[in-house]
Amino acid sequence: MSRVLLPALFGILVLCAWEAAVRVMGVPAYIMPAPSAILAALASNAPDLLAGLAVTLEVTFAALILAVATGVLIAVLLASSPLAERTFFPYAVFLQVTPIVTIAPFIIIWVSNIFAVLLILAWMAAVFPIISNTLLGLKSVDRNLKDLFRLYGASRAQTLWKLSLPSCLPYFLGGLRISGGLALIGTVVAEMVAGTSGTRSGLAGRLLEASYRLELATAFACFALLSASGLGIYAALQWLSRRLLRRWHESAREEQV
Amino acid sequence: MNAAAVTLRGVAKTFPSAPPSSGTPSSGTTALAPTDLTIASGSFVAIVGPSGCGKSTLLRMIAGLTPPSTGHVERAEGAVGFVFQSPTLMPWATAQENCALPLALSGIDGSLAAPEALARVGLAGFEGAYPHELSGGMQMRVSIARAMVTSPRLLLMDEPFAALDELTRFRLNDDLIALWKQNGWTVVFVTHSIREAVFLAERVVVMSPRPGRIVADIAVDLPDRSPAARLSHAFTDQCARVSAVLEGAA
Numbered sequence: 001m002s003r004v005l006l007p008a009l010f011g012i013l014v015l016c017a018w019e020a021a022v023r024v025m026g027v028p029a030y031i032m033p034a035p036s037a038i039l040a041a042l043a044s045n046a047p048d049l050l051a052g053l054a055v056t057l058e059v060t061f062a063a064l065i066l067a068v069a070t071g072v073l074i075a076v077l078l079a080s081s082p083l084a085e086r087t088f089f090p091y092a093v094f095l096q097v098t099p100i101v102t103i104a105p106f107i108i109i110w111v112s113n114i115f116a117v118l119l120i121l122a123w124m125a126a127v128f129p130i131i132s133n134t135l136l137g138l139k140s141v142d143r144n145l146k147d148l149f150r151l152y153g154a155s156r157a158q159t160l161w162k163l164s165l166p167s168c169l170p171y172f173l174g175g176l177r178i179s180g181g182l183a184l185i186g187t188v189v190a191e192m193v194a195g196t197s198g199t200r201s202g203l204a205g206r207l208l209e210a211s212y213r214l215e216l217a218t219a220f221a222c223f224a225l226l227s228a229s230g231l232g233i234y235a236a237l238q239w240l241s242r243r244l245l246r247r248w249h250e251s252a253r254e255e256q257v
Numbered sequence: 258m259n260a261a262a263v264t265l266r267g268v269a270k271t272f273p274s275a276p277p278s279s280g281t282p283s284s285g286t287t288a289l290a291p292t293d294l295t296i297a298s299g300s301f302v303a304i305v306g307p308s309g310c311g312k313s314t315l316l317r318m319i320a321g322l323t324p325p326s327t328g329h330v331e332r333a334e335g336a337v338g339f340v341f342q343s344p345t346l347m348p349w350a351t352a353q354e355n356c357a358l359p360l361a362l363s364g365i366d367g368s369l370a371a372p373e374a375l376a377r378v379g380l381a382g383f384e385g386a387y388p389h390e391l392s393g394g395m396q397m398r399v400s401i402a403r404a405m406v407t408s409p410r411l412l413l414m415d416e417p418f419a420a421l422d423e424l425t426r427f428r429l430n431d432d433l434i435a436l437w438k439q440n441g442w443t444v445v446f447v448t449h450s451i452r453e454a455v456f457l458a459e460r461v462v463v464m465s466p467r468p469g470r471i472v473a474d475i476a477v478d479l480p481d482r483s484p485a486a487r488l489s490h491a492f493t494d495q496c497a498r499v500s501a502v503l504e505g506a507a
């Protein structure tokens with residue numbers, strides 16, 4: 001109860017203080033809009049902003065799904081051979097540590113489809129935690145269980161499906177929770193760098209446009225929608241993780257009284 | 258009936274030492290010096306010795322999990338069950354699913370055999386329980402049920418009860434004797450407890466470390482192996498005998 005109530009109360013308190021400060025000091029809306037003005041901007045631009053949000057989330061989810069599929073596949077391949085891991089893992093790290101804004105200009109030149117550009121950049125931001133966590137999970141499989149599977153003549157496919165993948169699930173889900181946020185951040189950064197505009201532009205594009213026009217309330221509304229989406233994604237993945245692990249993993253065990 | 262279930266001929270195991278140290282041409286760790294051992298079908302053999310004397314290595318070579326460096330292992334036809342020191346259950350699977358694993362891996366439906374095996378170790382009604390919902394002793398029972406589910410001829414157990422409290426261990430010992438009598442298994446039971454070895458086995462093989470080798474092979478003659486036998490003079494005498502051999506070897 002207090003886990004929801006306390007942060008919510010704090011948030012409301014901050015918003016009230018903000019509203020009061022803006023009104024009392026008479027700050028102009030193009031410098032710092034009051035929460036009520038942001039809410040009004042959100043309401044009046046709702047169809048437009050929600051359309052932008054849909055575009056952004058479409059890229060985000062596509063990138064996340066792609067990151068899961070490729071990340072797990074890459075982790076399984078790397079885990080299957082120490083040589084492969086030693087050879088290729090540094091490049092996964094390279095992918096992670098390179099700021100995607102510095103790669104964006106090249107991708108924009110090489111790929112003409114804007115959706116594909118955003119997808120690639122968001123994927124690059126999101127894939128590493130999936131690879132590294134899944135790989136760690138695959139390498140942490142109980143040795144005795146592995147011996148047991150060997151003793152009973154399990155095939156490689158059986159060992160993968162019945163042993164390796166289930167035992168790396170908690171690790172994978174930990175990576176997924178991080179990747180969900182990164183996919184959104186990657187999409188937003190990519191939208192800003194790629195400078196999309198027009199009706200097919202995402203929320204980040206609209207945020208930039210609004211700020212250029214000094215419509216700060218609208219820009220803040222975009223920001224609020226993006227933050228809420230990030231929180232929503234995290235909460236959804238957290239829920240999924242608990243659901244999948246509830247029956248067996250320490251991390252998701254319901255607290256007993 | 259007296260056919261050999263397991264025959265080891267000159268079986269030895271040397272593990273290559275981990276870091277290739279500069280200069281000194283290291284020969285690795287000799288976990289087991291060349292060993293001959295015959296285990297009669299239907300017998301209950303205990304292997305005792307201090308830790309590091311190669312008991313696990315010996316058992317794993319019998320199971321075919323570790324290839325011997327030299328010599329060869331012959332095993333009579335039939336399924337093998339292996340019980341590890343820890344229960345080694347899949348935490349994401351129920352007791353029944355864990356128990357049915359050996360069958361599932363060979364494409365056999367275990368929905369009848371698994372509950373039956375669980376019932377035989379006293380876990381009827383716990384089919385749907387997950388490992389974390391079971392006590393340590395119950396988890397070990399699931400592990401034993403899983404080893405039994407393929408109707409093995411040979412049951413290999415590597416210090417299966419070492420992590421359990423004494424009361425639970427005594428109960429599982431009694432259960433194991435009963436199951437062995439019922440099923441006609443050959444059991445090879447590794448332990449570092451002399452009392453456990455003497456109580457369970459008809460034959461105690463004593464090992465000694467550096468290099469791992471068999472130093473004695475003692476027939477245990479206990480008139481009865483009921484729970485009460487733990488207090489009998491015969492039992493204490495046999496324990497003292499094995500103890501003396503073990504100390505002499507160390």
Ligand SMILES: Nc1ncnc2c1ncn2[C@@H]1O[C@H](COP(=O)(O)OP(=O)(O)O)[C@@H](O)[C@H]1O
Nearest residue numbers: 272286287288307308309310311312313314315
């Ligand atoms: N996989 C391995 N690699 C290297 N050395 C090993 C390995 N397994 C066992 N050993 C070594 O072999 C010796 C015997 O080990 P083990 O059979 O486990 O003994 P026990 O089960 O009697 O305690 C020990 O010195 C141990 O360090």
Ligand SMILES: [Mg+2]
Nearest residue numbers: 312313314415
């Ligand atoms: Mg051992």
